[in-house]
Amino acid sequence: MAIDAATVRKVAKLARISEAEERLAPLAAELNGIMAWIEQLGEVDTDGVEPMSSAVDLKLPMREDVVTEGGDPQRVLANAPLTRNNFFVVPKVVE
Amino acid sequence: MTELTGLTLKAALEGLKSKEFSSTEITQAHVEAVAAAKALNAYVLETPEKALDMARAADARIARGEAGPLDGAPLGIKDLFCTQGVRTTACSRILGDFKPTYESTVTANLWRDGAVMLGKLNLDEFAMGSSNETSAFGPVSNPWRANGSNQTLTPGGSSGGSAAAVAADLCLGATATDTGGSIRQPAAFTGTVGIKPTYGRCSRWGVVAFASSLDQAGPIAKTVDDAAILLRSMSGHDPKDSTSLPDAVPDFPSFVGKGVKGLRVGVPKEYRVDGMPAEIEALWAQGIAWLKDAGCEIVEVSLPHTKYALPTYYIVAPAEASSNLARYDGMRYGLRAEGRNLEEVYENTRGQGFGEEVKRRILIGAYVLSAGYYDAYYLKAQKVRRRIADDFKTVFERCDALLTPATPSAAFALGAKDTMDPVTMYLNDVFTVTANLAGVPAMSLPAGLDEKGLPLGLQLIGRHKDEGTLFSLAGAIEKAADFRAKPQAWWL
Numbered sequence: 001m002a003i004d005a006a007t008v009r010k011v012a013k014l015a016r017i018s019e020a021e022e023r024l025a026p027l028a029a030e031l032n033g034i035m036a037w038i039e040q041l042g043e044v045d046t047d048g049v050e051p052m053s054s055a056v057d058l059k060l061p062m063r064e065d066v067v068t069e070g071g072d073p074q075r076v077l078a079n080a081p082l083t084r085n086n087f088f089v090v091p092k093v094v095e
Numbered sequence: 096m097t098e099l100t101g102l103t104l105k106a107a108l109e110g111l112k113s114k115e116f117s118s119t120e121i122t123q124a125h126v127e128a129v130a131a132a133k134a135l136n137a138y139v140l141e142t143p144e145k146a147l148d149m150a151r152a153a154d155a156r157i158a159r160g161e162a163g164p165l166d167g168a169p170l171g172i173k174d175l176f177c178t179q180g181v182r183t184t185a186c187s188r189i190l191g192d193f194k195p196t197y198e199s200t201v202t203a204n205l206w207r208d209g210a211v212m213l214g215k216l217n218l219d220e221f222a223m224g225s226s227n228e229t230s231a232f233g234p235v236s237n238p239w240r241a242n243g244s245n246q247t248l249t250p251g252g253s254s255g256g257s258a259a260a261v262a263a264d265l266c267l268g269a270t271a272t273d274t275g276g277s278i279r280q281p282a283a284f285t286g287t288v289g290i291k292p293t294y295g296r297c298s299r300w301g302v303v304a305f306a307s308s309l310d311q312a313g314p315i316a317k318t319v320d321d322a323a324i325l326l327r328s329m330s331g332h333d334p335k336d337s338t339s340l341p342d343a344v345p346d347f348p349s350f351v352g353k354g355v356k357g358l359r360v361g362v363p364k365e366y367r368v369d370g371m372p373a374e375i376e377a378l379w380a381q382g383i384a385w386l387k388d389a390g391c392e393i394v395e396v397s398l399p400h401t402k403y404a405l406p407t408y409y410i411v412a413p414a415e416a417s418s419n420l421a422r423y424d425g426m427r428y429g430l431r432a433e434g435r436n437l438e439e440v441y442e443n444t445r446g447q448g449f450g451e452e453v454k455r456r457i458l459i460g461a462y463v464l465s466a467g468y469y470d471a472y473y474l475k476a477q478k479v480r481r482r483i484a485d486d487f488k489t490v491f492e493r494c495d496a497l498l499t500p501a502t503p504s505a506a507f508a509l510g511a512k513d514t515m516d517p518v519t520m521y522l523n524d525v526f527t528v529t530a531n532l533a534g535v536p537a538m539s540l541p542a543g544l545d546e547k548g549l550p551l552g553l554q555l556i557g558r559h560k561d562e563g564t565l566f567s568l569a570g571a572i573e574k575a576a577d578f579r580a581k582p583q584a585w586w587l
Binding site: 003007008011012014015016018019027030031034037038040041042044049050051053054055058060061063075076079080081082088091092093 | 334338340403407417426431446457459460475476481516534
């Protein structure tokens, strides 16, 4: 299915990225070029193939469910754009 | 002092140990070389005071006889590794002046072994690019130029700063990362040695994430020995990375110089791509001849799903990136743009903070993961990925390693990408991306110059966890190639 400007607008919304209206059509053309090239994967017979989600055959290790670090709000907040009383300050979420 | 910057890491470590010169001296020589090479734009942050402090501490350890394996050696760090108290940007505007309050495991391992940090090296934004031109700090210039030409070439990407700094003697070695070829392609373009080890060999903890199932750190170095020395220090199990290999780290340097007689080296026919320059073809044949002379048995092999590796990568990597980069929301660190409500703050922050290539990949990722497309694209790509990994399993039953070209061309001009569509740029990684998908180790090393005097690289791909064989084979090729060419220092 071809990607049009409306699809790019929708995907940009999903990705929370503002895109100028005049960028939507050129982006749609680029993404179409990339996706058309990707379509060749359809040629590969993958019936019964287990999807590969990791490059290592390891079981994810478990560790003790204990606190290992913490109690250091200054370190956590050190790079925050806005803080108050050891909290992150964010724009109003609930009206 | 220039002779100190011209040393290999191995020679420098020997000189430091025998007290021919101090870490302060060799670090000062590098600090001066870095300051004089701003035209290359390899470093995005120089840390000379920190370097000299670390050098003095190293000198004190050496004097006490407590020297570590890298003690006193000045290195460059790709600006994708978090360094405590030192600005880390991933070369993106969105991280702004981010100063991590923690140290990445890989760099912590280097400092544990006594290395000295000269500064942070340029890269494509979030490691997404093959020419270093997507960096928010502007592109790196390749120290190499074609014979008789003043045209500036790309050092490749994404580890363009690391490769250029090593090639121009602006550090004894550098850290780098490789998601689809980001260590090996720049190494090939700059006449340096780069290895992407087995997935899980180096901890990803504290490395800014791009595509977590593909990202792997490794060194870019002047020689095969140097790469082995650096990788030994960078590697090791880390409980903070759930995909970190629990294995003990092999003594990689001990594999360099080992005989390769009787090793079976596969030559995959699918890597002979249409339109491959005759020079690359000739270089490959030369590499085969060198290994035959060294006693290797050469076998023709087939990796039938090779042509599907790049399209698979361009689903898997953007999908993982769109998820990883969701964290840049302007709330906890980095840039925060204005907006009338929370959603607008998110959208404006990300719209202004990310560059074009990063946005393009996030959009592809969000698209292939969105409702109705997940099975057709993402799941399909994960299945094809399994086919590609199985190809490697099959050929490694018949041979010990593979030999291929590292890149489909020598370094191209900066700005060439303006006339390239994204897919053409992506094709740069055609020989390298398969190893990331399969998780196997792969290495690029310089093997000769093209007719314009630009370096060309060969690639060795090994079995899972078998970097040792790669170091032995690379040692044999390095010896036969006797690559000693250096770029002319036009940047001074």
